[in-house]
Amino acid sequence: MEYLVKSAAAESQRTGCLVLGVFEKRRLTDTAKQIDGVAGGQLTAILGSGDMDGAAGQTLLLHGLPGVTAERILLIGLGKEKSLNERAFRQAVQSMSGALSGCGARDVWCALADAPPRGRDCDWAIRDAVQQCESLLYRFDTCKSKKGKPLPNARKITFGVASADAVAAARDACKAGLAIGHGVNAARELGDLPANICTPVYLADQAKKLGKRFKSVSVEALDEKAMEKLSMGSLLAVGRGSREESRLIVMQYKGAGKSDPTHVLVGKGITFDTGGISIKPGAGMDEMKFDMCGAASVFGAMQAVAELELPVNLVGIVPAAENMPDGLAIKPGDIVTSMSGQTIEILNTDAEGRLVLCDALTYAERFKPASVVDVATLTGACVMALGHHKHGLMGNNTAVVNKLLAAGRTAADEAWQLPLGEEYDEQLKSNFADMANIGGRPAGSITAAQFLARFTGKYKWAHLDIAGTAWKSGDQKGATGRPVPLLVQYLMDQVGS
Numbered sequence: 001m002e003y004l005v006k007s008a009a010a011e012s013q014r015t016g017c018l019v020l021g022v023f024e025k026r027r028l029t030d031t032a033k034q035i036d037g038v039a040g041g042q043l044t045a046i047l048g049s050g051d052m053d054g055a056a057g058q059t060l061l062l063h064g065l066p067g068v069t070a071e072r073i074l075l076i077g078l079g080k081e082k083s084l085n086e087r088a089f090r091q092a093v094q095s096m097s098g099a100l101s102g103c104g105a106r107d108v109w110c111a112l113a114d115a116p117p118r119g120r121d122c123d124w125a126i127r128d129a130v131q132q133c134e135s136l137l138y139r140f141d142t143c144k145s146k147k148g149k150p151l152p153n154a155r156k157i158t159f160g161v162a163s164a165d166a167v168a169a170a171r172d173a174c175k176a177g178l179a180i181g182h183g184v185n186a187a188r189e190l191g192d193l194p195a196n197i198c199t200p201v202y203l204a205d206q207a208k209k210l211g212k213r214f215k216s217v218s219v220e221a222l223d224e225k226a227m228e229k230l231s232m233g234s235l236l237a238v239g240r241g242s243r244e245e246s247r248l249i250v251m252q253y254k255g256a257g258k259s260d261p262t263h264v265l266v267g268k269g270i271t272f273d274t275g276g277i278s279i280k281p282g283a284g285m286d287e288m289k290f291d292m293c294g295a296a297s298v299f300g301a302m303q304a305v306a307e308l309e310l311p312v313n314l315v316g317i318v319p320a321a322e323n324m325p326d327g328l329a330i331k332p333g334d335i336v337t338s339m340s341g342q343t344i345e346i347l348n349t350d351a352e353g354r355l356v357l358c359d360a361l362t363y364a365e366r367f368k369p370a371s372v373v374d375v376a377t378l379t380g381a382c383v384m385a386l387g388h389h390k391h392g393l394m395g396n397n398t399a400v401v402n403k404l405l406a407a408g409r410t411a412a413d414e415a416w417q418l419p420l421g422e423e424y425d426e427q428l429k430s431n432f433a434d435m436a437n438i439g440g441r442p443a444g445s446i447t448a449a450q451f452l453a454r455f456t457g458k459y460k461w462a463h464l465d466i467a468g469t470a471w472k473s474g475d476q477k478g479a480t481g482r483p484v485p486l487l488v489q490y491l492m493d494q495v496g497s
């Protein structure tokens with residue numbers, strides 16, 4: 001889909017479909033009022049006939065309105081003006097997208113940015129609408145012999161803005177929305193791919209593809225031998241029970257000068273998590289193909305940043321492995337030595353995410369990072385604590401944590417902070433090694449982060465637990481592409497763009 005921004009009169013657009021918002025009860029948004037004016041009050045009359053009152057989710061498609069050059073008019077119910085928040089706005093965009101897919105219009109003029117959610121501006125609305133429209137076009141049919149739902153006929157959506165002065169900023173917003181949408185979809189595709197296709201080596205190949213696509217991105221994938229040289233005993237331990245080779249994928253984007261700060265993103269890349277010898281129960285185990293969604297979000301963010309040519313330096317690190325049980329697999333009680341030199345007693349082989357992340361976090365030191373953010377489907381406990389709506393967030397630096405919280409709010413991809421502290425750290429005590437890899441049932445998400453904190457003493461660090469937010473279960477089963485919007489916003493905020 002192509003997205004444009006223009007400041008021109010909506011009523012004189014030769015467009016296949018003009019999309020207008022209507023608040024409850026039959027309150028027209030600005031552009032809708034204009035159209036109503038040139039159409040001699042026809043919109044008001046139609047609404048008055050009882051076909052639509054503007055409730056959220058309602059749509060009404062009209063043809064041949066007098067005085068209007070558009071072939072069709074699509075009215076979208078926005079609900080009560082007072083309760084137009086981000087969710088309601090997204091619902092409106094979704095309604096638009098749904099209605100457009102069943103309509104013949106090839107190009108669309110969209111005036112929904114007339115009605116941004118409360119506290120947001122028109123640019124936010126355009127960016128979010130573009131991001132969402134792009135994400136609504138996503139279909140996972142890579143593995144289907146027949147293609148699924150057809151794509152809409154529309155090829156082009158133009159957003160109308162009020163004045164010529166507003167065009168430049170709105171175009172930037174549009175560009176950002178598109179790049180983030182692409183990043184979200186890239187992350188969803190990787191997440192949705194089954195684990196027999198999306199292996200650690202496959203992820204490494206995808207990274208190399210990204211490196212080929214963008215001159216600004218260089219990629220390196222360390223194989224097991226290279227990791228052994230670096231003494232990544234913890235990362236390597238996780239893949240021992242798998243026929244699939246592990247990889248440490250390193251992507252470097254250079255968008256700023258050498259002396260400018262470098263930010264690092266680390267993504268958990270467990271391409272399948274059986275639990276290992278501490279094997280998981282069978283029900284729903286297929287969803288553990290999503291255990292690389294942290295990695296997928298790092299890929300997605302990296303791609304969006306490269307597409308936007310953001311003036312930052314960014315390194316993406318993905319420790320990728322498959323957690324399987326076999327004769328070589330790690331066993332409860334095994335002790336491994338991490339790259340940092342610290343030893344770990346593996347009391348539960350299902351707490352494998354932290355085992356791959358800790359060596360990646362030590363590896364991150366070499367980039368002298370201004371900040372390190374790791375993203376991981378780390379704990380079931382996080383799903384219990386926060387459900388499927390907000391990411392869990394912990395860190396060793398208040399400024400970085402606050403920036404991530406703010407970025408999540410800006411991008412409407414929110415995180416919620418959980419505490420860290422010595423008292424939790426004590427739960428990791430081991431009688432036989434420097435630490436255990438589990439801290440018992442209480443505060444499972446926090447003790448997991450406490451484990452990671454032991455490897456992040458040399459820089460400012462934060463951890464996003466996306467176990468509840470990275471994918472959906474049930475009939476909507478699939479990766480969400482979160483937290484790509486949050487991550488890209490965080491990086492945009494670093495450079496004030």
Ligand code: BES
Nearest residue numbers: 348350351352377378379380381438467
């Ligand atoms: N990948 C899982 C976490 C997970 C579980 C994410 C369910 C989403 C839904 C992780 O590797 C894991 O198994 N964690 C264990 C840790 C425990 C053994 C300390 C968990 O959460 O049960």
Ligand code: MN
Nearest residue numbers: 273350351352
């Ligand atoms: Mn696990």
Ligand code: ZN
Nearest residue numbers: 270273291353
């Ligand atoms: Zn896992």
